[in-house]
Amino acid sequence: MYYVFANNQLFNKIGAPDAVLEVDPTGTRIGSSYLYATARDYARFGLLFENDGVFNGERILPDGWVKYTNTVASASKGIYGSFFWLNRGRSLPSAPEDMYACDGHDGQHIYILPTQELVVVVLGYSPTSRGGMDTDRLLKDILGTLN
Numbered sequence: 001m002y003y004v005f006a007n008n009q010l011f012n013k014i015g016a017p018d019a020v021l022e023v024d025p026t027g028t029r030i031g032s033s034y035l036y037a038t039a040r041d042y043a044r045f046g047l048l049f050e051n052d053g054v055f056n057g058e059r060i061l062p063d064g065w066v067k068y069t070n071t072v073a074s075a076s077k078g079i080y081g082s083f084f085w086l087n088r089g090r091s092l093p094s095a096p097e098d099m100y101a102c103d104g105h106d107g108q109h110i111y112i113l114p115t116q117e118l119v120v121v122v123l124g125y126s127p128t129s130r131g132g133m134d135t136d137r138l139l140k141d142i143l144g145t146l147n
Contacts, residue, residue: 002029014048014055016041033105039121042102046110046119049100070100084112094140107132111139116146 006029011019019041022034037045044055049069053061069082078088085091087099095113102110107126112119120142126132 010060011037011041013058013060014041014044016044039123042108042110042121042123043119045102046112046121049112050114050117050119070098092136092139094136094143099139109135111135113143116143118142118146 003023006021007017007019011017011021016037019035019037022030022036024030048055048060049066052066053059053063069084070086071081072078072086072088073080073082076086079086079091081100083102084100085103087095087097087101090097092099095111096115098115099111099113101112107122107124109122110119111122120139122133122135122138124133
């Protein structure tokens with residue numbers, strides 16, 4: 001049951017049945033990383049959070065979970081919630097303060113912008129440690145097209 005829980009209770013319900021959440025050598029799910037999915041699957045995940053845990057009219061996440069993920073974690077100085085990076089300190093000044101994000105290894109991102117009703121997915125190898133993509137400029141350009 002453990003190995004199919006994420007697929008049955010999350011990925012299948014949001015239309016991402018091919019998403020793969022890897023396990024470590026002991027068989028434990030690695031929830032912080034190693035999720036292999038398509039850009040559309042990541043966008044569906046973002047939309048689930050954009051819509052307060054509801055997808056296609058079905059509540060997938062417990063009521064209040066999305067708010068919990070956006071609540072500043074103590075001692076994080078406003079940059080982290082529960083499993084999501086926050087923009088409260090305006091680390092991405094072109095994005096609104098209410099934006100929150102998943103930041104993957106080597107430059108993959110899911111940006112959720114509630115006030116714009118927008119989800120932006122960025123995939124591809126672009127590690128910031130090597131001068132990767134300027135995601136603030138990318139978000140600025142995207143937001144500029146909406147106004």
